[in-house]
Amino acid sequence: MNDMVMKMESEHWFTVGRLSEIPRRGARQIILPRGPIAVFRTQNDKVYAIDDKCPHKGGPLSQGIVHDGSVTCPLHNWVIDLQSGSAMGTDQGCVRTYAVRTDENGLVSVSLAAPSE
Amino acid sequence: MSKKLVVIGNGMAPGRALERLLDQAPEAYEITIFNAEPRVNYDRIMLSPVLSGEKTYQDILIHDDAWYEKHGITLKKGCKVTAIDCAGKTVTGADGSVAAYDKLLIATGSAPFIIPVPGKDLEGVLAYRDLDDVEAMLAAAEKGGSAVVIGGGLLGLEAAAGLKERGMDVTVLHLMPTLMERQLDTAAGYLLERAIEARGIKVVTGANTHEIVGDGKVEAVRLDDGTEIPADIVVMAVGIRPNAGLAKEAGLEVNRGIVVDDAMQTSDPDIFAVGECVEHRGHCYGLVAPLYEMAKVVAERLLDKEAGYEGSVTSTRLKVTGIDLFSAGDFAEGKDREEIVLRDAAGGIYKRLVVRDDKLIGIVLYGDTRDGAWFFQLMKDETPIGEMRETLIFGQNYAGGSPLDPTAAVAALPDDAEICGCNGVCKSSIVGAITEHGLTSIDGVRARTKASASCGSCTGLVEQLMSLTLGEGFTPGAVQPMCGCTDLGHDDVRRLIVAKELKSIPAVMQELEWKTSCGCAKCRPALNFYLIADWPGEYQDDYQSRFINERVHANIQKDGTYSVVPRMWGGMTSSAELRAIADVVDKFGIPTVKVTGGQRIDLLGVPKENLPAVWADLNAAGMVSGHAYAKGLRTVKTCVGTDWCRFGTQDSTGLGVKLEKMLWGSWTPHKVKLAVSGCPRNCAEATCKDIGVVCVDSGYEIHVGGAAGMHVKGTELLCTVPTEEEALEYCAAITQLYREQGRYLERIYKWMDRVGLDAIREQVVEDEARRTALFEKFLYSQRFAQRDPWAERVAGTDSHEFTPLNRIAAREAAE
Numbered sequence A: 001m002n003d004m005v006m007k008m009e010s011e012h013w014f015t016v017g018r019l020s021e022i023p024r025r026g027a028r029q030i031i032l033p034r035g036p037i038a039v040f041r042t043q044n045d046k047v048y049a050i051d052d053k054c055p056h057k058g059g060p061l062s063q064g065i066v067h068d069g070s071v072t073c074p075l076h077n078w079v080i081d082l083q084s085g086s087a088m089g090t091d092q093g094c095v096r097t098y099a100v101r102t103d104e105n106g107l108v109s110v111s112l113a114a115p116s117e
Numbered sequence B: 001m002s003k004k005l006v007v008i009g010n011g012m013a014p015g016r017a018l019e020r021l022l023d024q025a026p027e028a029y030e031i032t033i034f035n036a037e038p039r040v041n042y043d044r045i046m047l048s049p050v051l052s053g054e055k056t057y058q059d060i061l062i063h064d065d066a067w068y069e070k071h072g073i074t075l076k077k078g079c080k081v082t083a084i085d086c087a088g089k090t091v092t093g094a095d096g097s098v099a100a101y102d103k104l105l106i107a108t109g110s111a112p113f114i115i116p117v118p119g120k121d122l123e124g125v126l127a128y129r130d131l132d133d134v135e136a137m138l139a140a141a142e143k144g145g146s147a148v149v150i151g152g153g154l155l156g157l158e159a160a161a162g163l164k165e166r167g168m169d170v171t172v173l174h175l176m177p178t179l180m181e182r183q184l185d186t187a188a189g190y191l192l193e194r195a196i197e198a199r200g201i202k203v204v205t206g207a208n209t210h211e212i213v214g215d216g217k218v219e220a221v222r223l224d225d226g227t228e229i230p231a232d233i234v235v236m237a238v239g240i241r242p243n244a245g246l247a248k249e250a251g252l253e254v255n256r257g258i259v260v261d262d263a264m265q266t267s268d269p270d271i272f273a274v275g276e277c278v279e280h281r282g283h284c285y286g287l288v289a290p291l292y293e294m295a296k297v298v299a300e301r302l303l304d305k306e307a308g309y310e311g312s313v314t315s316t317r318l319k320v321t322g323i324d325l326f327s328a329g330d331f332a333e334g335k336d337r338e339e340i341v342l343r344d345a346a347g348g349i350y351k352r353l354v355v356r357d358d359k360l361i362g363i364v365l366y367g368d369t370r371d372g373a374w375f376f377q378l379m380k381d382e383t384p385i386g387e388m389r390e391t392l393i394f395g396q397n398y399a400g401g402s403p404l405d406p407t408a409a410v411a412a413l414p415d416d417a418e419i420c421g422c423n424g425v426c427k428s429s430i431v432g433a434i435t436e437h438g439l440t441s442i443d444g445v446r447a448r449t450k451a452s453a454s455c456g457s458c459t460g461l462v463e464q465l466m467s468l469t470l471g472e473g474f475t476p477g478a479v480q481p482m483c484g485c486t487d488l489g490h491d492d493v494r495r496l497i498v499a500k501e502l503k504s505i506p507a508v509m510q511e512l513e514w515k516t517s518c519g520c521a522k523c524r525p526a527l528n529f530y531l532i533a534d535w536p537g538e539y540q541d542d543y544q545s546r547f548i549n550e551r552v553h554a555n556i557q558k559d560g561t562y563s564v565v566p567r568m569w570g571g572m573t574s575s576a577e578l579r580a581i582a583d584v585v586d587k588f589g590i591p592t593v594k595v596t597g598g599q600r601i602d603l604l605g606v607p608k609e610n611l612p613a614v615w616a617d618l619n620a621a622g623m624v625s626g627h628a629y630a631k632g633l634r635t636v637k638t639c640v641g642t643d644w645c646r647f648g649t650q651d652s653t654g655l656g657v658k659l660e661k662m663l664w665g666s667w668t669p670h671k672v673k674l675a676v677s678g679c680p681r682n683c684a685e686a687t688c689k690d691i692g693v694v695c696v697d698s699g700y701e702i703h704v705g706g707a708a709g710m711h712v713k714g715t716e717l718l719c720t721v722p723t724e725e726e727a728l729e730y731c732a733a734i735t736q737l738y739r740e741q742g743r744y745l746e747r748i749y750k751w752m753d754r755v756g757l758d759a760i761r762e763q764v765v766e767d768e769a770r771r772t773a774l775f776e777k778f779l780y781s782q783r784f785a786q787r788d789p790w791a792e793r794v795a796g797t798d799s800h801e802f803t804p805l806n807r808i809a810a811r812e813a814a815e
């Protein structure tokens, strides 16, 4: 990786907390000026970050039930895929996703610039 | 003259590198090896068989003394290198000897991580890394006694199995909720835990070690929750750290491990590194397969040949005799991934394959690992699985094969398993009646055995027993499955939870052959309720399987704020309570205060972060959660009865308060609302509640099955009882019966429609023994359920629910 890319990235990665602070099959919120982001941890310790706003009627996805790699919205049960941010099944809609990484010390960082591939 | 090669460390990785080097160019280098361990190169991964007694040290030697001699290698045993001088190209040993090199190979391996708890330095605290550790364990085991192994990963479990084999009393402490969580998903972790426990090893999960206790020598391990486990030895197997300190002091680039490029070269071109001490492309490895691949590359590079290491895909197997498990790759979930799950409860088999873009990317096998290597190859080669997709999970030798048998779960039940709970009929009586009397219809079985003749919730199971006994001759009626994760209906799942004594969600999912690995938002809350209802005091509530309202004990509103409803027993309140409520409203600026239909006060628009503070104030005024959010008892509405009303026949308010005090806190399939009216004028609207009591001159009419929601339905009269005590007992018995038979999210009226009022009357009114049993079971469950969830949270339970993980200010976020 060249220096330029490293630098650009480091400006946008925010360490938000420890993996152990997020319950398995659960989520925590990160509060940003323009609204909250939800950081999820699955049963297998995969971490995902998406806007905490359901594409249906804005329900707080961080409060939903997490199963496999998806969350069921607490308001009207839409199921959102955590990796792509899109609604599953017949529902249509998508929330913004963020790249996340966990380092070897269990610190979780979220990139507020780049959408995760 | 040949060049000088110095090797630091004499483990498996450099051993392999030297073999390859000597094979190709025996004369290229004059080799000196420094080894901190006072011995030759042996097969470290075989330490577990040495511990358990299946092998001896001699059996696991890789290179004996003769080998070093034959190749003219100087092996300095028990001599640790203390410094590297990169500029002067020398290394210094602990004995003061200095060796010059042209090329240096660092292979210092890794060191066990010792958790920094008090007592970690006591005599008897061991790691599990080398032969010395094994010898210390064997010496301890000779005296018998007990061992505690901290860490339920690969090494910890192997150590535990070995020590048990040697006759010690062994307990494994594991921080996480399931064993080997890095390599296994929960289902496989559950099976593994069962298998480990079956060998007499105790397993404590979720165990955080607080301290190792002892006076000079280990005596016990104390956990955070205060439990003490006696121990003569403690083996710490919680992880490893690359041994990179020496390289770092020498000024080489070191992150977690010694940083190498694809040529296995460190930041100094004359220094190579190999094995567990290195970090390559951000990865450190802890298994031999990748180390051997690295070794190959190092050997070539030392001979100035082209070769590159590109990282490895690894797989894990546990080497405990009798336990077969295999895992590899990435088995997290995602929309772009599909999973193929095969569970065979009878055979104790669980297999899960994760597929992405038509390629295998993750494998978990438990119980039958024969196809591990084949799957692993498919994964490494990224073979498209297209054609094989349907049958892939059955493995390489799959030929035809029949689809999974839906009656397998029933077939596996023991003969004395109770199938019909109402009438106490066991499997063998049903099967016996079918064969003896040539029964071919469900009605026939009902007539002969009474099985499924009462509430009918075991009909599915009885039908499966019939098709099991009669074969093709009988086709059971279609059961509506609980959700897409299983073919079983709610009733079957409930009966099987009891019959097979399943006491956790992973246990249910494995034993009942769930088709997904982690369930869904439909089945998980249902299973959580069934397990709570069936195993009070034993089952550990699975918090993450509850809907948000029951997790934070308040109702989520459309804007993401919450509403707070304190309990008002029987709809009674006081000036002190009202004042406290008013104060809370002012203090927290609560925007809406509303009187509910259940005779209490709803505070709406409370942000989640404020909930604990609001509750603290309400608690201080003596108020507790009204469970207005729960699938559980909500309210008991009352009228003023004989206290004030000129028509009142009984103390309806008093009874309402008593009912609410008895029933509060209980979890039920759906919400439960009660009301007590003091006379048939029915001012409390008792006849549209789940359970209603209408007081009459001669006593108390008990009504069931009303509803005033989406459907409006009047209750049915169940019976009339003469005393208040009986009214209480009957209401509790009905609630308990509903808890045992109701499907999750089925209101009482729907349950009643399904099983029939007669079935309820039979068990609650006519059968006194059954009623008493239901009543007692209910009271027993309440011992565990009646805790004010607000007070618990004010005291700090689940505090993570009420605070964001982090806040990022506008300036920082720079969006």
Ligand SMILES: Cc1cc2nc3c(=O)[nH]c(=O)nc-3n(C[C@H](O)[C@H](O)[C@H](O)COP(=O)(O)OP(=O)(O)OC[C@H]3O[C@@H](n4cnc5c(N)ncnc54)[C@H](O)[C@@H]3O)c2cc1C
Residues within 6 Å of the ligand: B008, B009, B010, B011, B012, B013, B014, B034, B035, B036, B037, B044, B045, B046, B047, B048, B079, B080, B081, B082, B107, B108, B109, B110, B128, B129, B130, B155, B243, B246, B274, B275, B276, B277, B285, B286, B287, B288, B289, B291, B317, B319
């Ligand atoms: C009990 C056990 C079971 C295992 N089971 C498996 C398994 O089933 N499958 C699998 O793939 N892997 C397994 N492993 C892991 C495997 O053994 C290691 O990955 C492998 O041995 C690492 O080899 P290495 O050469 O990098 O390091 P090591 O084998 O650790 O060798 C490093 C050597 O360097 C010496 N040393 C360190 N510092 C210095 C110094 N400054 N000067 C001189 N010498 C020094 C050490 O004393 C040590 O002898 C197991 C490990 C253990 C402990």
Ligand code: SF4
Residues within 6 Å of the ligand: B639, B640, B641, B642, B645, B646, B647, B648, B649, B652, B677, B678, B679, B680, B681, B682, B683, B684
């Ligand atoms: S139900 Fe009867 S006792 Fe109760 S308030 Fe109405 S009239 Fe009075």
Ligand code: SF4
Residues within 6 Å of the ligand: none
């Ligand atoms: S009737 Fe109930 S669910 Fe419908 S809007 Fe009113 S409060 Fe909400």
Ligand code: FES
Residues within 6 Å of the ligand: A054, A055, A056, A057, A058, A059, A073, A074, A075, A076, A077, A078
């Ligand atoms: S707001 Fe999420 S499902 Fe309606």
